[in-house]
Amino acid sequence: GESVGLHLPTLSVQEGDNSIINCAYSNSASDYFIWYKQESGKGPQFIIDIRSNMDKRQGQRVTVLLNKTVKHLSLQIAATQPGDSAVYFCAENYSGNTPLVFGKGTRLSVIA
Amino acid sequence: GAVVSQHPSRVICKSGTSVKIECRSLDFQATTMFWYRQFPKKSLMLMATSNEGSKATYEQGVEKDKFLINHASLTLSTLTVTSAHPEDSSFYICSAIDGKGASEQYFGPGTRLTVT
Numbered sequence: 001g002e003s004v005g006l007h008l009p010t011l012s013v014q015e016g017d018n019s020i021i022n023c024a025y026s027n028s029a030s031d032y033f034i035w036y037k038q039e040s041g042k043g044p045q046f047i048i049d050i051r052s053n054m055d056k057r058q059g060q061r062v063t064v065l066l067n068k069t070v071k072h073l074s075l076q077i078a079a080t081q082p083g084d085s086a087v088y089f090c091a092e093n094y095s096g097n098t099p100l101v102f103g104k105g106t107r108l109s110v111i112a
Numbered sequence: 113g114a115v116v117s118q119h120p121s122r123v124i125c126k127s128g129t130s131v132k133i134e135c136r137s138l139d140f141q142a143t144t145m146f147w148y149r150q151f152p153k154k155s156l157m158l159m160a161t162s163n164e165g166s167k168a169t170y171e172q173g174v175e176k177d178k179f180l181i182n183h184a185s186l187t188l189s190t191l192t193v194t195s196a197h198p199e200d201s202s203f204y205i206c207s208a209i210d211g212k213g214a215s216e217q218y219f220g221p222g223t224r225l226t227v228t
Contacts, residue, residue, distance in 0.1 A: 043118075043205050049216070099158045101158070102148075102155045104155050
């Protein structure tokens with residue numbers, strides 16, 4: 001089924017610390033997962049993606065971990081900066097060209 | 113990366129009027145575009161899938177006669193909110209898939225609709 005939007009949970013992190021944002025996805029058949037960052041009044045911005053044949057993928061300051069057994073996805077941000085403050089959404093789909101199903105989102109607040 | 117634009121970025125209209133929102137892929141051809149709406153502090157909810165040259169596929173609960181979608185070319189999809197009401201006020205976001213079969217969806221910057 002679809003992930004339904006709820007009021008956003010908030011994660012507050014000290015500048016320079018690492019952030020971990022978690023997401024539980026809904027469809028065990030999903031094979032493509034993406035993390036997006038959304039700033040206020042803007043569209044989602046692609047951060048990093050991972051396919052179901054991997055369990056970890058690293059980018060610049062970001063790492064995505066996938067645990068298919070428990071349908072869990074996480075985004076790790078190293079050395080969090082004030083510019084990282086935003087809402088983060090995980091999204092999933094099957095075979096790439098189907099609509100994305102978005103998770104409920106987490107607001108990251110970086111304390112300077 | 114690929115760019116998707118939306119126009120207008122903000123629009124205010126009166127109840128009962130219609131408003132058109134455009135979604136354009138600027139540097140690629142998009143055979144498929146998606147329309148989402150997002151209420152404050154909520155996640156993105158898919159409204160419809162727009163395929164070039166064919167009728168849009170609407171999600172359950174989305175009125176196709178109220179939210180008219182036209183995907184007349186490989187670079188343009190439009191969403192028209194007809195007979196708008198205050199409850200239609202929302203943030204509307206489109207995304208597009210590169211027709212070359214890439215998995216990544218490129219999102220537009222969104223359109224803030226306020227119905228008074």
